[in-house]
Each structure stands twice: as structure tokens, then as C-alpha cells.
Amino acid sequence: MNFQRLRNFFGNYIFILPALALFLVFSLYPFLKVFQLSVTGWDGISPQTAFVGLANFKDLFTDNPVFWLSMKNAFTITFLALTVQNLLALFLALLCDRDIRGGNIYRVIFYLPPVLSGIVVGLIWNWIYDGNYGLLNHFLSFIGLGDLSRAWLADAKTALFSVAVIHMWKGFGWGFVILLAGLQSIPRELYEAARVDGASSWVMFKNITAPLMIPVFILVSILTILGTMQIFDIIISTTGGGPGYHTEVPITRILTTMIGASKFGYACAMGVVFGLVLLAISMVQIRVSRAMRQV
Amino acid sequence: MVWHWLSDRDDAFRELAARYEGQTGVKVKFDLYAPSEIYSQRIKAAVQTQTLPDIYGILGEKQDFASFIKAGFVEDLTGVLNAPDGGVPWKDRFFEKALGVNEFRPANPYGVAPGVYGIPLDMTTIQMVYNKKLYAEAGLDPASPPKTWEEFLAHGRVLRDKNIPRFVSGFGEIWMIDALASNWAMNLMGEEKVFKTYEGKAPYTDPDWIRVLSLFKQMADEKILVDGAVTMVNKTAEQTFANERAAFAFNGSWCVNVYKGMNPGLDYGVFPPPALSRAHPMKIWGGAGTSFVVNARSARKLAAVEFLKWLTADAQQAFLSEQTQNLPSNKNVSGQIPPVLAQFSVGMENVTHPNVYPVHESPEVTEAFDKGIQSILIGEKTPAEVAQAVRRVKEKGSR
Numbered sequence: 001m002n003f004q005r006l007r008n009f010f011g012n013y014i015f016i017l018p019a020l021a022l023f024l025v026f027s028l029y030p031f032l033k034v035f036q037l038s039v040t041g042w043d044g045i046s047p048q049t050a051f052v053g054l055a056n057f058k059d060l061f062t063d064n065p066v067f068w069l070s071m072k073n074a075f076t077i078t079f080l081a082l083t084v085q086n087l088l089a090l091f092l093a094l095l096c097d098r099d100i101r102g103g104n105i106y107r108v109i110f111y112l113p114p115v116l117s118g119i120v121v122g123l124i125w126n127w128i129y130d131g132n133y134g135l136l137n138h139f140l141s142f143i144g145l146g147d148l149s150r151a152w153l154a155d156a157k158t159a160l161f162s163v164a165v166i167h168m169w170k171g172f173g174w175g176f177v178i179l180l181a182g183l184q185s186i187p188r189e190l191y192e193a194a195r196v197d198g199a200s201s202w203v204m205f206k207n208i209t210a211p212l213m214i215p216v217f218i219l220v221s222i223l224t225i226l227g228t229m230q231i232f233d234i235i236i237s238t239t240g241g242g243p244g245y246h247t248e249v250p251i252t253r254i255l256t257t258m259i260g261a262s263k264f265g266y267a268c269a270m271g272v273v274f275g276l277v278l279l280a281i282s283m284v285q286i287r288v289s290r291a292m293r294q295v
Numbered sequence: 296m297v298w299h300w301l302s303d304r305d306d307a308f309r310e311l312a313a314r315y316e317g318q319t320g321v322k323v324k325f326d327l328y329a330p331s332e333i334y335s336q337r338i339k340a341a342v343q344t345q346t347l348p349d350i351y352g353i354l355g356e357k358q359d360f361a362s363f364i365k366a367g368f369v370e371d372l373t374g375v376l377n378a379p380d381g382g383v384p385w386k387d388r389f390f391e392k393a394l395g396v397n398e399f400r401p402a403n404p405y406g407v408a409p410g411v412y413g414i415p416l417d418m419t420t421i422q423m424v425y426n427k428k429l430y431a432e433a434g435l436d437p438a439s440p441p442k443t444w445e446e447f448l449a450h451g452r453v454l455r456d457k458n459i460p461r462f463v464s465g466f467g468e469i470w471m472i473d474a475l476a477s478n479w480a481m482n483l484m485g486e487e488k489v490f491k492t493y494e495g496k497a498p499y500t501d502p503d504w505i506r507v508l509s510l511f512k513q514m515a516d517e518k519i520l521v522d523g524a525v526t527m528v529n530k531t532a533e534q535t536f537a538n539e540r541a542a543f544a545f546n547g548s549w550c551v552n553v554y555k556g557m558n559p560g561l562d563y564g565v566f567p568p569p570a571l572s573r574a575h576p577m578k579i580w581g582g583a584g585t586s587f588v589v590n591a592r593s594a595r596k597l598a599a600v601e602f603l604k605w606l607t608a609d610a611q612q613a614f615l616s617e618q619t620q621n622l623p624s625n626k627n628v629s630g631q632i633p634p635v636l637a638q639f640s641v642g643m644e645n646v647t648h649p650n651v652y653p654v655h656e657s658p659e660v661t662e663a664f665d666k667g668i669q670s671i672l673i674g675e676k677t678p679a680e681v682a683q684a685v686r687r688v689k690e691k692g693s694r
Binding site: 043044045046047063126129130131132133150151153154155156159238239240242243244245256259260261262 | 332335336339342355356358359362363365366460467468469521522523524525526527528531540657658659662666667669670672673675676691
């Protein structure tokens with residue numbers, strides 16, 4: 001009897017064993033390893049890893065202004081993505097939610113940029129932003145604004161915003177799809193009843209669409225923040241973090257420290273701090289979302 | 296098994312592997328991992344899993360090379376290089392400068408046992424190139440590129456007056472800035488003073504370093520660089536020059552193959568970076584372009600060495616040079632290279648490279664220096680400000 005119970009007990013666990021093993025090996029172990037390496041001076045090659053205590057963290061917090069500048073740059077791009085990108089995605093989702101002609105074609109078109117590789121997108125925009133033969137400068141000259149022409153990615157005033165525009169162009173399709181799915185899940189009867197009562201489009205948006213879309217807005221904003229803070233492929237293929245440090249972001253700093261300077265331990269400390277920042281942001285957002293749901 | 300990152304040479308390598316198998320019956324497999332950043336990560340991951348191939352290349356700083364050796368993943372080839380091969384030592388086949396990149400001298404700062412740890416496949420030098428057609432259009436003599444900095448500026452002004460874009464380089468890849476700046480630094484103050492700075496015995500705020508940084512300020516003031524070059528990757532810079540949208544470029548000898556692919560009719564010449572002073576020679580970056588090492592833990596070490604001997608023999612080197620338009624590391628076949636490529640080999644006696652320096656600057660200081668030059672080029676910082684910033688990073692590293 002006992003054997004039967006034991007067999008049943010372990011039999012159940014055997015079913016989750018493959019998933020558990022994958023999780024332990026590919027998620028939990030690397031996660032813990034990063035913490036372990038962050039307190040070492042490992043160069044990424046040597047079999048020995050010298051323990052340095054919290055020295056990496058101390059240096060990061062007290063004597064690494066470039067890392068914090070990269071964090072600020074990532075926050076700037078994230079703020080733009082949260083506002084401009086998501087507003088655009090919402091606007092387009094609202095348009096496509098109406099039964100407009102060719103709606104499916106628009107959906108495909110809007111969803112195309114996110115499926116392209118970041119490197120490819122970067123190369124395309126390099127050409128658009130080119131200071132000498134770029135499409136943007138040609139367009140500006142065509143409409144009489146030739147004075148604004150510049151090498152957009154090499155100018156300290158415009159480099160970060162130019163990169164942000166590329167990121168938003170590539171990313172708005174995700175938000176669009178999720179927001180559109182959310183809009184389509186709202187029962188149509190609510191709008192019909194409101195319309196019978198004489199409600200305008202704005203009133204319907206304010207009192208029906210927005211409240212029911214709050215969980216979707218939260219999901220989109222969390223994905224936007226986490227996705228944008230980790231931006232790097234577009235940066236690598238456009239500016240490489242330059243000119244100077246104007247478009248450096250945390251991941252490019254981590255990569256430079258890890259591959260360029262062979263300071264794996266220090267790079268892991270950067271990764272830990274960056275991960276904690278992302279965790280803190282996510283926690284704040286979850287709290288805000290709970291509060292908003294209660295309103 | 297050979298791992299490499301050279302996408303432009305992959306076909307030639309495969310052809311040579313097939314020939315080797317035909318001649319010896321030994322099968323050699325070349326695996327390409329490109330681009331180079333991916334390759335670097337691949338071999339570092341393979342170190343951890345102890346799955347490095349029999350032959351591979353190491354990219355990056357000399358410090359990385361040393362780490363691979365100290366971890367026991369690179370065979371010391373000094374013995375086989377000195378051993379007779381067909382009557383003469385294998386090492387006599389190579390240009391001395393080509394072997395130097397792979398050599399660790401006695402009492403080196405890395406604590407590596409002295410010896411030669413890699414085999415050079417080809418040579419490279421990084422110099423200036425100029426478009427002869429654009430030169431003629433501007434009324435300049437296509438046979439007389441600038442020799443001095445003043446001439447460079449003067450020729451630039453002539454080109455500007457004819458609305459010809461002047462200078463392009465992939466300064467988005469900051470090592471290219473480093474190469475050009477260190478050329479000028481060594482020309483202006485000599486190698487010794489540069490190395491003293493690296494050792495921390497001379498400051499970056501020294502007037503000579505300020506003068507080097509000021510050259511980039513002059514470039515910015517004269518608008519010599521084409522728009523966007525500050526963040527441009529070298530591939531884009533190569534396209535710009537190949538499409539005749541710039542009269543000058545700073546590029547390596549590998550560009551001969553690249554330009555041939557982009558614009559076979561491009562008429563250009565090669566010259567060393569314009570000199571600032573006659574007091575010291577104009578050093579140029581170069582030496583071994585690509586080197587392979589033998590995995591010390593491979594069970595097929597001897598077979599790997601035999602293959603590398605075959606690969607660096609005259610016939611194979613001539614084939615590689617012809618196919619890939621790179622300077623061969625084997626000095627016996629240097630007479631068989633195209634004229635433009637031969638121009639890149641002029642001045643080989645002044646070739647240097649960070650991997651052969653007796654002292655090395657830290658990556659943090661190098662990055663601060665190169666990024667600082669980017670800031671100068673966009674008019675954001677002055678040479679003095681950059682020098683101060685680099686000095687601070689240097690002092691932090693010394694603490």
C-alpha cells in the first residue's frame with residue numbers, strides 16, 4: 001500500500017521533472033550564477049575566480065558615471081516609448097477597431113516592424129538618417145526645411161531621440177496588437193446602449209473603453225518598460241553608443257565591460273543592479289495597477 | 296576542426312580544406328561564426344565547456360590572448376617554429392612582424408611563459424587611401440597624396456572648394472580612432488613617451504597629447520569628416536569611399552578586397568597618415584592580420600600543427616592572397632600580390648600594434664580617450680577637457 005502511495009506521489013512529480021530540469025538549468029542556475037560572479041573579479045576565461053566582495057558594487061555606485069548616464073538614456077527612451085509609442089499604438093488600434101475597409105491589411109502593415117530584426121531595422125534607419133544622402137534630409141529639403149538637415153545619429157542633440165524614434169517605430173506594432181485585442185474583447189452592447197443614451201465618442205472612450213482597458217494598458221506599459229530598458233540591438237547597429245556616450249544604454253555598457261574589457265565579474269554586478277532596477281519598476285507598476293483597479 | 300570569423304575567406308578556406316584532404320587524406324572542417332563579436336562570445340563559452348576546436352583564432356586584447364594561454368588552451372609553438380621544415384625553420388617563412396603579434400617576450404606583464412603561441416595567416420596595415428579620380432577632378436596631382444598634416448589640410452581645402460566630400464572613416468568603431476590617434480601620438484612624441492603615458496609616468500594632459508587631440512578639433516573645425524562619420528561603422532565608411540563619396544579614408548589593407556567587391560573600377564592609392572613631425576617615424580598599425588592557435592588540450596595537436604604548416608606554405612599562401620586580396624604572412628609570395636595591395640606593404644618596417652607594445656593601456660582609459668575624441672569631433676568638448684577626463688580615468692585605474 002505504502003509502495004503504491006509512494007509510486008503515485010513520485011509518478012506525479014516525474015511528469016513535471018523535464019520542465020523543472022529545464023527551469024533549473026536554463027533559468028535558475030544562470031540567475032544565481034550572475035549573483036555569484038558579481039562578487040568576483042573574473043575575466044571570463046580563467047578557471048580561477050577571485051572573490052572581491054562588494055567592490056564591484058561599490059565602484060558601480062560611487063565611481064561609474066557612464067553606467068548611470070546609460071541608465072538615464074534608457075529611461076529617456078522608455079519614457080518616449082511609454083507615451084508617444086503607446087499613444088500611437090492606441091490611436092491606430094482604435095481606428096482599426098472600427099470596421100474600416102481593408103482593416104486586416106493595416107493590421108499586417110502595423111505588425112511588420114516588430115517582426116524585423118533590430119539590426120536590420122537599424123541599418124535601414126541608418127540610411128534614412130544619413131547626413132549626406134539620407135531620406136529624411138532629402139524630405140526636409142523638399143518641404144523647405146533644409147536648414148534642419150544634419151547627420152541625425154552623429155549629432156549630440158539628436159542622436160538619442162533619433163534612436164528612440166527607431167525603437168518606437170519598431171515597437172509600436174506590439175502595443176497595437178495587444179491593445180486591439182483588448183478593444184475587441186469589450187462587449188459591443190455597452191457601446192450600443194451608450195449610443196442610445198446619446199453618448200459622444202469621447203464620453204464612450206472615457207467611461208467604457210478606458211476603464212475596461214486598464215489591465216491591458218498595464219500589460220502594455222510593463223512590456224514597454226521591460227522591452228525598452230533592455231534596448232541594445234538598434235543602438236549597436238546605428239550609433240554603437242556614440243557619439244561620445246550620448247546613446248549608451250545599460251546593455252551596451254554591460255557588453256562593453258564584459259567583451260571589451262573582459263571584466264565579467266564587474267559586468268555581472270552591472271547586470272544585478274540593472275535587474276534590480278527593472279524589478280523595482282515592475283513592482284511599482286503592479287502596485288499602481290492594483291490601486292487603479294480598485295478605483 | 297577549425298573555428299574562424301572570416302566570412303570573406305570562408306570559401307577559400309573550404310577549398311583549401313578539400314585540397315588538403317585530397318593530398319593527405321586528412322579531413323579538415325572549417326566552421327564560420329560571424330560577425331566577430333559572435334565569434335568572441337562563442338570561443339569564450341567554449342572555454343567554459345572545454346569544447347574548443349583543434350585550431351581557432353583569438354580576438355581582442357593581448358590580455359585576452361594571455362588569459363587563454365594561462366588557462367591552458369593554447370599550445371606553445373616555439374619549438375615547432377624553430378624546428379626545420381623542408382630544410383629551414385618554419386618561422387623563417389614568415390615576416391618577423393607577423394610573428395611578433397603572437398609572441399610573448401621574457402618578463403612580459405601578463406606572466407605568460409615566453410614563446411610564440413600563434414601562426415599568422417596574413418598581414419595587414421592600416422593606412423590612408425585616396426581617390427585618384429576625385430583628386431584629378433579637384434585639380435590635384437593624383438600621384439602626390441599629402442605627406443604632412445599641413446598638406447592634408449591644404450588638399451582638403453582644395454577638395455572642399457570643388458564640393459568634393461573629404462574624409463571618411465568608421466569612427467563609430469572606436470578602435471579606428473585609437474589607431475589613427477596613436478599613429479599621430481607616436482609620430483609626435485615617439486613610442487617611448489606614449490608607453491610612459493600607458494605606464495602612468497606621463498599624464499594625458501601633457502601638451503603633446505593635447506596636440507594629438509587638437510588634430511581632431513582641427514578636423515571638426517575644418518569640417519573634414521563627412522557628416523555622420525563619428526558614429527559610422529567601417530563597413531558604411533567603406534561603401535562611402537567605394538562609391539566615390541569621399542576623397543580620403545583611413546582603412547586597413549583588407550579594404551582592397553572590399554573595394555573590389557563594391558566598385559571594381561575604383562582608382563585609388565595608399566599613403567601613410569599625414570605626418571606631424573620628422574622627429575619620430577610615422578608608426579602604423581599592422582602586423583599579423585589573422586592568426587590561428589592550436590588548442591593545447593586537443594588530442595590532434597600534431598595533426599593541427601601539420602595542417603597549419605601546409606596552410607602557410609607558398610602555394611596555399613599565394614592562393615589565399617589571390618582569392619582574398621590580403622597580404623600574405625609568407626614572405627616568399629609577397630612578390631605575387633596586386634599593386635594596390637603592394638602599396639599597403641610599403642612601410643612595413645614601421646608597423647606596430649597594441650599587441651606588440653611592451654606596456655598596455657587599460658580598456659577603460661582607451662575607451663575614455665576614443666569616446667573623448669568623438670566628443671571633440673562633434674564639437675562638444677575641447678582637447679583639454681578630454682585630456683582631463685582621460686587623466687581622471689587613468690588615475691582611477693591606478694588606485
